[in-house]
Amino acid sequence: MSGDDAASEKKREIDAVDEPFTQTKRQLKKQKKSHAAALTNNKPNMSFDLNNINKRNNRYGIHDIRDLVLHLAADGQKKNWMNVSHHSNIQHTVVLMVPGITSESLGIDKPSLSSAHPFSLSPRLDDAASNLIPVINKLYSHALPVRAPGDSQRLYSPAQHILNSPIPPPEKARQQKAAQEKAGVNLPNPAKLSPPVFLIDIDQMRDNAYPMPSWLGPDVKALPEYPLPLNDGVHDSDDLDKLSDEERTKVQDDGWLETPKLDVYPRLNNPRVYGLDCEMVMTDQGSQLARVTLIDYASSNKVLDELVKPEGNVVDYLSKYSGLTKEILDQAELSHKEAQDKFADFITPSTILIGHSLESDFKALKLRHPWVIDTALVYEHPRRMPFKPSLKWLMKKWCDREIQNGTDGHDPEEDAKSCLELLSKKIQYGRNFGSLPNEMESIFTRVARVKQSHLNSASNEQNKTGACVDYGNPGQFHGMKAKTSISCKNDDEIIDGVIETAQTHDLVYGRLTELQVALGWSNSPNDNGKEGEDKDKESQSNGNSVQSAPIESAYAALNRRIERLHEALPPNTALVIISPHSDPRPSLHLNQRRLAFQEAYKNANADVSKIDPDKIFMRDDDEKLLHEAEIAKTGMTFFCIK
Template identity: 30%
Template sequence: MGKHRRSRGGGDDEAETDAASQELSTGTAVAQPQQSTIPSEIANGERDSRESSSHTHSSGSLKRSAPDDDEGWTKVERGNKKRKKVPREGSNNYPAITFSPSAKLFAKINLAMLRDLVLYLFADGTGPNWVSVSHRPYFRKIVVLMVPGLEEAMFNEAVNFEKYTSGSASNQDRTETTPDDYYPRPLSAERLPIALQGFANMFPHLWPVKAPGDDKYMKLHSPMGTFLTAPMSKNKDERKGPKPAREPSGWKNERTRITEFLATLEELETAGHLIHPALIENEERRAAFRVPDGWVVSKVDKLEDGEVPEADIEQGSVTAGRECLALDCEMCMTGESEYSLTRISVISWSGDLLMDELVKPEKPITNYVTQFSGITEEMLKPVTTTLQDIQQKLLELITPRTILIGHSLESDLKALHFSHPFIVDTSLIYPHPRGPPLKSSLKWLTQKYVNREIQKGGANGHNPIEDARACLDLGENLFRRLARAGTAYKAQGGEAGGLITGKTSAAVDWGDPSKGPGAGATYQIGCKSDADVVSGVIRAVKGDADGLEIPGGGVDFVWGRMRELEALQGWWNKNRVESGNSDGGPPDSDTKLDEKLGKSPLEQCLARLSASLETIHANLPPCTAFIVYSGSGDPREMSRLQAMHSQWKREYNTPGKKWDQLSVKWTDEEEQALRRAVKKARQSVGFIGVK
């Protein structure tokens, strides 16, 4: 998980975090354990308080040992402080998370607030002002489950699951809100549908939760990434411009191959790249792929074509035998919101200038934006080079073993109408401290990590050669240092990315959790069904019987995801499945129906989900915080409209294509429909309880 803030935890501890980042790591790095506050028998749930009787009573000073002792000095342990026992349920010091009906809320809580609650319980995060946390040091474990597909309307007493449609349409167009929209709703079994009555046995309230997103830009951000990534707040001095990078604890001055930093398929899709067919694992989808008009793709048939035999790689080489090219482009406006390529610069890994060409756009330039592009009308007057000429030169220059390096390369490659599967993007390998979708500027990164100022041309604009060299230097600086700037990494300094936390964690998810945010967890447990998730969570909580992998007593923090309801609701991202994403795809639709659980497939699925959560709850040790959240509301209409908008933009920006020839339209009507769909997708729910 990324970075988080430092603060005092409501008087319960004095710890402050100095690390550049700390991770829940799907729990990995939380802050330093509160050893001075949390007794060890509570932290691991194993020791008996009677162990303290064997300690020698003393002031804790050093004294000379007896002559026959082996050591010259010995430290006498303090034994006069009694260890605390795990409190009994119902006792005065039993931990609790409660909401007072007299508390004042003015808006829905958001997903980041749930995340920060976890940081407060196990780290040194700021205490929440929307719930009351009692006896925080006695929390032994935290289990968090993400269950996409859960909606608030499902918990209405009179809901008819046979006729259920996602969400509550009556609330979508409302411009005013009432306290009922954001105050938690008490749960009682007699007022819930039979399939969901088990929730009332585990949680006192249903919380309306606002999913992460951006209403202005009509986007829904990743609920999974938001929960598992926390920004680190800075003090007043740290906010004053970029400072030289400091190495995290456990950092090693070792080289890392550039191939470790290649953008993943998911990262490329999120950034808006045209996905190269070599990245498409699904054979049918790859066979159906058609290069859009005006675009070209590099000559790479399959990803294996880019691999270099180990025997051919020089020892210690960060390029791993690959040809690394830094690329940067400048664009000018050829329409109201349309940009066209006017200059391209390509530099080799050794710093040689391989290409620096001015390009004549097909459409007339309406604004040279010289203050940014550095392009003037006089510069382009004698130019006859076209976009197609540049594309042919790139096809000759770029081979299957070529890796392209740049900053926000999706913009450059869109201007070039070019696609390549091997991308290293400095905006990704140096993530923004506050997490996606924010990106740090190339100028800021270069000043911070290379200690050099660029883009000082002022009214003369940027120099693409200078920008390309900056990307090379940022890359070389990173590959030689074995670190990703904005994130603590598991490979760096041990399991916790170099941060000594005293907390262990597990990620339990469909597919391979090690290929997503779960990579930072101490343990990853892959699953193929929700039943596997239940077993995996219980295993992570209790540990393996033989202790060979997960030690007895289990881990401190568990994050898991149950997805069968998401699949039944039709919320599963089909594009990611078709492109070979690591989640393994949705389950088969021929799941056996059990009429004893309900009359409709949805009701039966909810009954199974409720039973699964109760099974997990029953296996949790006392003093465990249990949190369930849906992550988002129904995203289907939003995804449909976003895909339509992307198609419209691609066609609109295609040279030679007229407005009346576009296959889709995008007017204010579609724009407002997308805004409503995003609003609906950001309506989620959460549940908080203590076992």
């Protein structure tokens, strides 16, 4: 074989090896080209389905908009009120919350309060100049009237309803199975629940600002292991008379009562468990201990109930909550140190204390103790963390019993026994008792479970992604489950963040607030709750924060921002703009009057003659409140695909 023939043969061998890779590259290139053509030729589109809309006799809710967004961006079901053609070709979905867009600002007539029918955005011919947001009319032909969430008297957060959705049944079943499997872990065999099972951990103590024993420094990652009972009838004793001086809970040099650490904790069938409740008064040195109560879990007997002389001068007895008055507290004989010593007589290194948000009681008592069952943490608030349920609500919900109903303040014995009763319910009915079913999840969690379907992604196996662009720190709150969260200080930064993330994320949420601030509907989200003159000075001095602007200027700025956003969005991006409600101020003012009257009525022991006539809330006022609240819930939503 000649040299040329050998070279040709070698080339054929190399080509044969490379052929599969070459074909794959050609196929991918062809697929991408075909996909690009499909995106161009089969452009997605949205149109209202009037046949189904006309069957409704009330407006759609924010949750309906959320469900449509999940259909556009994730795996949500098709909605019968919106036709979406070439749905799979929608590449990105942007949801922009913009309170303050009203029919007046668009130069159109007010839609009906009850109608669900989309209304035209064509300005009135005789008043076209009143259209303050012309880009809306340019991008959208119609708007869908929506109803903001709320009860008969109040508005609820629209953002909470758009950003959280029901967990789909298959995912809920998976979570329930995982929870059942987890619940069986770490339990003794046979599994018998006992108080130690419900101890809060070191992270919960730190997150809720519990005073920590000095031996639990910031570098300590976990509490010592608290042995669960074996139910074999054999256990060590934690009798106080057998404790050495080093093992006793005692007052330290800094004035704090601290429980020491044991090298080995005894395994106890019946560990000491006490319900604890403290009452405080306000002094010129701040909040201070005025009463301490302990209830024994095993017997339900009150073992300690002492009034304590505050170290400072009392400026407010907080009688509404503490139940204490000057006459009662004048009977106190114990100093704070003496009260601590009496309390310590009941505490061993293994004692478990149970109460409701006990961090406040620990601080008042000046106590550092590691073993805590906090009913505000082992039971759940309906809105989940960081919200905590009140003890009054827990007792009504799970024990069907009313507490804290008197006008003379809280009864510490009643509160402590209530916490013990809630613990007993957990032990009797299991870990999941009092755990509200987790029916909702972040829409960003929902999106992240869905695989990308469009071929121009790096890999078809990648999951979809979400981004949250908002004021404050969305990454710690409603944007926690988003792949990307961007914190902003003004609406221009919001638009910048939405444009940036919309290029690479499947779902993007942003919120513009400067219009509603200019309208006086709300304070700037940068104000951090500051009031009055200080707030105004800060707003004026901070050039990067939201500032109150003339209303016309605010509308003009919004118009520019929406134009800039739409121009910068990638093709085949759905842009959903939600103006969730109308002016909330009339209903807010009436609600404040209603609450003030209720407080005055309670303080007057239901004697209306003792109430200032200007504070009386009449039946006509109540009817007006219902009407104004319904008007406040009137909003609108706009849909288009670039």
